[in-house]
Structures are given as structure tokens and as C-alpha cells.
Amino acid sequence: MNIILMGPPGAGKGTQAELIKAIYPIPHISTGDMFRDAVSNGTELGKEAQKYMEAGKLVPDKVTIGIVEERLAQSDCAKGFLLDGFPRTTVQADALNQALLKLNKKVEVALNIAAPNEILIERLSGRVSCKECKKVYNLSYNPPAKTGVCDICAGEIIQRSDDRGETVAKRLEVYNEQTAPLLDYYSKKSVLHNLNGNRDSRVVFEDVVKILESL
Numbered sequence: 001m002n003i004i005l006m007g008p009p010g011a012g013k014g015t016q017a018e019l020i021k022a023i024y025p026i027p028h029i030s031t032g033d034m035f036r037d038a039v040s041n042g043t044e045l046g047k048e049a050q051k052y053m054e055a056g057k058l059v060p061d062k063v064t065i066g067i068v069e070e071r072l073a074q075s076d077c078a079k080g081f082l083l084d085g086f087p088r089t090t091v092q093a094d095a096l097n098q099a100l101l102k103l104n105k106k107v108e109v110a111l112n113i114a115a116p117n118e119i120l121i122e123r124l125s126g127r128v129s130c131k132e133c134k135k136v137y138n139l140s141y142n143p144p145a146k147t148g149v150c151d152i153c154a155g156e157i158i159q160r161s162d163d164r165g166e167t168v169a170k171r172l173e174v175y176n177e178q179t180a181p182l183l184d185y186y187s188k189k190s191v192l193h194n195l196n197g198n199r200d201s202r203v204v205f206e207d208v209v210k211i212l213e214s215l
């Protein structure tokens with residue numbers, strides 16, 4: 001199954017990806033996670049990506065497309081993939097089409113999760129995660145049992161630097177300008193499914209499963 005997860009920052013793409021990969025054994029490819037790993041490992045890619053991420057802007061297409069093409073060509077993607085946060089521009093979408101064509105594949109389903117702006121802002125400002133195992137929490141909806149400590153591995157709980165104030169506003173603006181037009185792009189390819197993300201994540205997931213089972 002070749003799936004892309006779409007939606008604005010905070011819509012619940014990462015949350016649904018965790019639920020999907022627990023049932024469907026396909027690799028979860030999150031460009032945001034790849035960039036954050038590169039930043040924490042201090043690589044050249046990380047140094048390049050960090051300045052854009054901290055400003056709430058997109059990392060340049062050339063850089064982003066290269067890492068995704070490389071990842072999709074790996075053997076664990078043979079039976080499908082779950083792309084989260086890619087593509088985000090029409091240039092990226094065209095490049096994805098070309099890369100998949102070479103691999104005799106195509107995007108089979110684009111799941112678009114939507115929620116009102118005020119909900120997105122509230123979720124992002126409350127999101128924290130474990131520095132070690134990366135489990136995501138929300139201080140309003142599902143906080144860790146002990147403040148600052150991960151329930152799973154006792155790791156330190158941290159906040160993403162781009163989940164603060166003005167950066168969140170910029171990310172939402174960039175989404176509306178550069179990524180939202182892709183909904184039309186995938187609608188024209190008849191693979192787009194819209195989901196109301198302003199519900200309990202388990203309820204959203206029930207709809208996701210219905211869509212995936214209908215393929």
C-alpha cells in the first residue's frame with residue numbers, strides 16, 4: 001500500500017501514522033523526523049535544514065526530494081510506504097510521481113486530515129515528546145503521568161523548538177500557501193480522502209482503516 005498523509009501542522013499526521021504502522025507493516029517515512037534526526041546528529045543535512053525549520057519555512061525542494069528518493073528506493077519500501085509530511089509543494093509532488101514511476105509504483109491513497117486553526121495551535125503548543133523514544137504526548141489531552149518524564153522509557157520530555165509562538169503561525173501560513181494546493185492535485189488523481197481530524201484520534205483512525213480496507 002502506497003500512502004501519503006497530508007494535513008496542516010498539528011492535524012494528527014504523526015499520531016495516525018503510529019496507529020497505521022501498528023496494523024500495516026509498511027515503513028513510516030516522515031521527512032520532519034528525518035530532518036530532526038539529522039539536526040540532533042549534527043550532520044551537514046541537519047545544519048542546512050535547521051535554519052529553515054526554526055523559521056517555520058520549508059527546507060528547499062532539492063534537499064528534501066533527494067532524501068525521499070533515496071529512502072523510497074530501499075528494499076523495505078518494496079511492499080509499500082507511508083509518507084508523512086511529503087510532498088509539501090507541487091515540485092515535490094511531481095518529483096514523487098517521477099521517482100515512483102521509475103519504481104513501477106504510484107500513490108494509491110492520499111489521506112488528508114483537517115482541523116480548525118485554533119485546534120491546531122492549541123495542539124502544537126501543548127505537544128511534547130520523549131527525547132529518547134520519541135513518544136508524543138499532549139499536555140492538554142494526554143500528558144505523561146509524571147511531569148517531564150516519559151511513561152514508556154523514563155526519558156526526558158521536551159518541546160519541539162518549532163512548536164513555539166511565531167514559528168507555529170509561520171508554519172500554518174506556509175502550509176496554506178504552498179501545501180494546501182496539493183489537495184487539488186491529488187483530488188484530480190482521484191486518490192484523495194478527506195478526514196475530519198477534530199475528533200478523538202481513535203475515531204479518526206476508524207475512518208482511516210475503512211478507507212485502507214476499501215482499496
Ligand code: AP5
Nearest residue numbers: 009010011012013014015031032053059085123127138201
Ligand atoms: P513535520 O515534522 O512534518 O511537521 P508538520 O507537518 O508541521 O506536522 P506536525 O508534526 O507538527 O503535526 P502532525 O500533523 O504530525 O501532528 P501530531 O500527530 O504530532 O515538519 C517539520 C518541519 O520540517 C517543517 O516545518 C519543515 O521545515 C521541515 N519539513 C518537513 N517535511 C518537509 C518537506 N516535505 N519539505 C520541506 N520541508 C519539510 O499531533 C500534534 C499534537 O496533537 C500532539 O500532541 C498529538 O498528541 C495531538 N493530537 C493528534 N491528534 C489528535 C486528536 N485527534 N485529538 C487530540 N489531540 C491530537
